Amino acid sequence: MxxxxxxxxxxxxxxxxxxxxxxxxxxxxxxxxxxxxxxxxxxxxxSLKEIAIDVPKQSAITSDNVTLSIDGVLYLRIVDPYLASYGVEDPEFAITQLAQTTMRSELGKISLDKVFRERESLNVSIVDVINKASEAWGIACLRYEIRDIKLPARVQEAMQMQVEAERRKRAAILESEGVRAADINVAEGKRQARILASG
Known part of the structure; x- marks a missing residue:
């Protein structure tokens, strides 16, 4: 042999x-x-290539108690194959769960208005928290992108009503400014006419 x-x-x-x-x-x-x-x-x-992982849709509650449905995409790369093999049982599942819990936690710290205004800083915060935890698994989170945010129907209706009220307010202000400008022009015209008549 x-x-x-x-x-x-x-x-x-x-x-x-x-x-x-x-x-x-x-x-x-x-x-x-x-x-x-x-x-x-x-x-x-x-695999040592960058991979994209869908983070499934989940419910989260903002600091002003609005429940929303949110999902995202996580981009990561294995930087230590040994830790990725022996540090965690299922690296993809673990990182997805971590991304979901981190997203819920970060959303709980801010109001609904800030969710839309500070989407990019929210993504960065999620990446920072994930990288601290996933270092022990030999995984680096390169970026996280919030893909879709869905609000309850009642909140969407309230936001639409607020937008329409804001438009009506701006229209009323513009109309009143137009009337004021017209009144000033008429008064200025009358004053000019009196000056010319007396002069």
């Missing part, structure tokens, strides 16, 4: 975690690698 070895070619876009006799042995380098059959086994394969 001869000694057999297995040749394995690694690439730069993936990382192969090899276990020897059930314990971590090494991470294969890009290029040609030798493995001992039966003794060595590729246990995990981690």
């Amino acid at each position: 001869g000694l057999r070895i297995e040749l394995f070619t690694g690439s730069e876009s993936r990382s192969w975690i090899v276990e020897r006799m059930g314990r971590f042995h090494r991470i294969l380098e890009p290029g040609l690698n030798l493995l001992w059959p039966i003794v060595d086994r590729v246990k995990y394969v981690q």
Whole structure:
């Protein structure tokens, strides 16, 4: 019985975690690698490319007690294949759950008006919190994007009514300013006429 070895070619876009006799042995380098059959086994394969993960729709409550439905997209990259393999059971599930809880927590700190005005800073806050926790998993969150925010129908109606009231207010102000300008012009015309008549 001869000694057999297995040749394995690694690439730069993936990382192969090899276990020897059930314990971590090494991470294969890009290029040609030798493995001992039966003794060595590729246990995990981690993509080193940036991946996008959908964060499912969920309910969240703002600081002014408005319930809204929100979802997003998380962009991440594995930076430590060892930690991504052994630091957490299911990295994608763990990071998605972390993104959801972080989003709910961050939304609870701000009012509904700020959710729309400060969407970008909200995304940055979520990324910061996720990166602190996911460092132990060998994952870096590159960015987070809130994709869709849905408000309850009653809140949408109230906001629409507020917008319409604001438009009516601006129209009334413009109309009154127009009447005032016309009155001033008439008064100025009468004053000019009196000056010319007396002069």
